[in-house]
Amino acid sequence: MSLDSSLDLSLYLVTDTALATAAGHPILTVVREAVAGGVTVVQLREKNATAREFLDLVCRVAEAVPDEVAVIVNDRVDVFLAARRLGVPVDGIHLGQSDLPPALARELIGPDAVLGLSASTPEQLIEAENDPGAIDYVGIGALHATTTKTDAPRPLGLEAFAALAASTRLPAVAIGGIGRADIAPLRRAGAAGAAVVSAICSAASPGDAARELASEWRNAR
Numbered sequence: 001m002s003l004d005s006s007l008d009l010s011l012y013l014v015t016d017t018a019l020a021t022a023a024g025h026p027i028l029t030v031v032r033e034a035v036a037g038g039v040t041v042v043q044l045r046e047k048n049a050t051a052r053e054f055l056d057l058v059c060r061v062a063e064a065v066p067d068e069v070a071v072i073v074n075d076r077v078d079v080f081l082a083a084r085r086l087g088v089p090v091d092g093i094h095l096g097q098s099d100l101p102p103a104l105a106r107e108l109i110g111p112d113a114v115l116g117l118s119a120s121t122p123e124q125l126i127e128a129e130n131d132p133g134a135i136d137y138v139g140i141g142a143l144h145a146t147t148t149k150t151d152a153p154r155p156l157g158l159e160a161f162a163a164l165a166a167s168t169r170l171p172a173v174a175i176g177g178i179g180r181a182d183i184a185p186l187r188r189a190g191a192a193g194a195a196v197v198s199a200i201c202s203a204a205s206p207g208d209a210a211r212e213l214a215s216e217w218r219n220a221r
């Protein structure tokens with residue numbers, strides 16, 4: 001993603017190699033097909049990979065996706081920095097409430113990198129807005145119950161999500177248990193985007209799944 005292009009968060013894929021493998025697809029195939037189907041952000045989230053494996057995946061994905069699709073690294077500032085050091089076009093990181101403090105991470109990743117933060121309570125959203133780390137967007141969830149993340153916050157539902165999204169000036173991406181039927185209501189509720197893991201990684205056709213989700217977003221009024 002070039003420095004002056006704005007960040008399109010609308011269809012945000014978060015990867016899960018185990019789910020993709022169980023569905024019979026290599027993760028790079030899932031990413032390629034999902035991007036062809038309309039995914040605008042790819043976050044690489046690999047909880048069980050070694051640093052070396054994660055770096056290798058980040059490099060392969062970042063080289064494979066077009067410039068306008070942002071590539072974000074989950075949790076691992078070291079992996080992000082290593083990829084940048086190798087000259088790989090990786091765009092940013094996504095942190096949670098238990099990860100590195102955003103302001104410290106911002107000092108490490110530099111002013112141009114994208115910095116996303118999970119924030120799912122009114123207090124966390126106020127902190128995010130005022131954080132000296134200059135957060136670019138928040139991930140709010142879980143929208144619905146999910147089996148993908150065992151320690152996900154409790155389900156909010158659409159109304160609570162809408163209230164939280166309206167309470168912050170930061171772009172808000174919904175996450176957790178999101179499927180096709182959620183996309184239009186989320187856009188109408190003020191979401192800057194919808195983040196999905198299993199809806200694409202576990203799909204029989206990740207490309208078709210992404211196309212359907214992207215079409216729901218485009219056609220939501």
Ligand SMILES: Cc1ncc(COP(=O)(O)OP(=O)(O)O)c(N)n1
Pocket residue numbers: 012014043045074075094095096097098099116117118138139140141149173175195
């Ligand atoms: C877009 C987006 N929103 C929220 C999360 C969750 O991040 P976190 O709370 O750090 O949990 P893990 O993903 O690290 O298990 C996310 N990854 N992406």
Ligand SMILES: Cc1ncsc1CCOP(=O)(O)O
Pocket residue numbers: 014141142145146147148149152153175176177178195196197198199
């Ligand atoms: C990473 C994350 N953070 C909150 S819920 C979640 C998992 C979402 O996965 P799915 O889209 O499969 O429900």
Ligand SMILES: [Mg+2]
Pocket residue numbers: 074075094095096097099
């Ligand atoms: Mg995290």
